[in-house]
Amino acid sequence: MKHLLTGLGIGIVFLTGWLVLLSSERADTTGGPSFAQEMSSADNLQLPQRVRGVDLDGPFTFAGETIPVDNFDVRERLDQELLRNAYFHRNTIMLLKRQQRYFPTIERILAEEGVPDDLKYLAVAESGLSNATSVAGAKGVWQFMTPTGKGFGLEINGEVDERYHLEKATRAACKYLKGYYETYKDWRWVAAAYNMGGPNVNKWKSRQQAETVFELDINSETMAYLFRIVALKTILKDPLAFGYEISPEEHYPPLDSYKSITITKSIPDLADFAKQQGTSYRMLKVYNPWLISGSLTVSSGNSYEVKIPV
Known part of the structure; x- marks a missing residue:
């Protein structure tokens, strides 16, 4: 009996110790920080980032005309385009790199034609500063459809497409935009008309008795168009405020190192x-x-200026 009691005593001691140890471990796992909590501490972030909204205090303008963000609907629509483009990293970085190639030429022509400098951001919204082709067939930095391009003096055929000619297309765009301004006297309406066409704007403006472009309730693309332009302007003018750090060396260089020669005779093989x-x-x-084929036919009395890189 004595040995039995001694054995039981030893067993109770070991059991008590084991229970205390188990209780301690459980306290560590339930009362202390979990693995996930530890990994989320400031010193252990695996994806350090700051994701936040944008400052909507403004003021926001387009071609000297106000974007009335005191109206909650206008404010929210602008907010959506600012967020969409601020967090569209690849596209926004490409725009920042391209602007040095395209903006100097566009800015010079806009100034010469008496068109507000902000209209360059319309080209950004249209094409992303590239010789893009839309699903509908609009082409070039200014996204002209064939009839409109021809109507404003651009040559478009199987060998030449001047919608891809930055200088000529920008001149044509200025004429187009100034024509709309004569009608609307408001560059905000001009932007809407450039996107969906003057006849459509006039139709919906009349039907809905809209006094400002912000009162239109139409297709989602045109509804967002002006806000997209203003958002792109805001980001491109102050990219660092949106977290974009692009050094001057990263900008794509302007295509300004060339000599210009006048072509008066047909060229059967542009490679030669x-x-x-x-x-x-x-x-x-x-x-x-703008040279879109492997040859260039020059009709009698006609000529072309071709840039030769040097």
């Missing part, structure tokens, strides 16, 4: 022509994207 000029077919097309 490029070699004769000391360049490549590829670089000839980079500097002259």
Whole structure:
């Protein structure tokens, strides 16, 4: 009996110790910080980032005309476009890199034509500053459809498409925009008309008795269009405020190192022509994207200015 009691005593001691240890471990796992909590501490962030809304205090303007963000609907629509473009990282970085290539030429022509500088952001919204082609067939930085391009003096055929000619297309866009301004006397209405066409704007403006462009209730693309332009302007003018750090060296260089030659005779093979000029077919097309085939036919009395990179 004595040995039995001794054995039971020892067993009770071991059992008590085991229960105390188990209780301690449980306290550590339930009362202390979990693994997830530890990993979320400031010193252990695996994805350090700050995701926040944008400052909507403004003021926001387009071509000197106000965007009335005191109206909650206008404020929310602008907010959506600012957020959409601020967090569209790849696209916004590309725009920041491209602007040095395109803006100097566009800004110069807008100034010469008496068009507000802010209209350059319309080109950004239209094409992302590239010689894009839309699903509907609009082409170039200013996204002209074929009839409109031809109507404003751009040559468009199987060999030449001047919608891809930055200088000529920008001149044509200025004429187009100024024509709308004569009608509306408000660059905000001009932007809507550029997007969906003057006849459509006039129809919906009349039907809905809209006094301002912000009162229109139409297709989602046009409803967002002006806000997209203003959002892009806001971000591109102060990219650092939105977390974009692009050094001058990262900008794509302007295509301003070239000599211009006048072509008065047809060129049957542009690859041969490029070699004769000391360049490549590829670089000839980079500097002259309006040349859309492998040849160039020059009719009697006509001529073309072609840029040769140097």
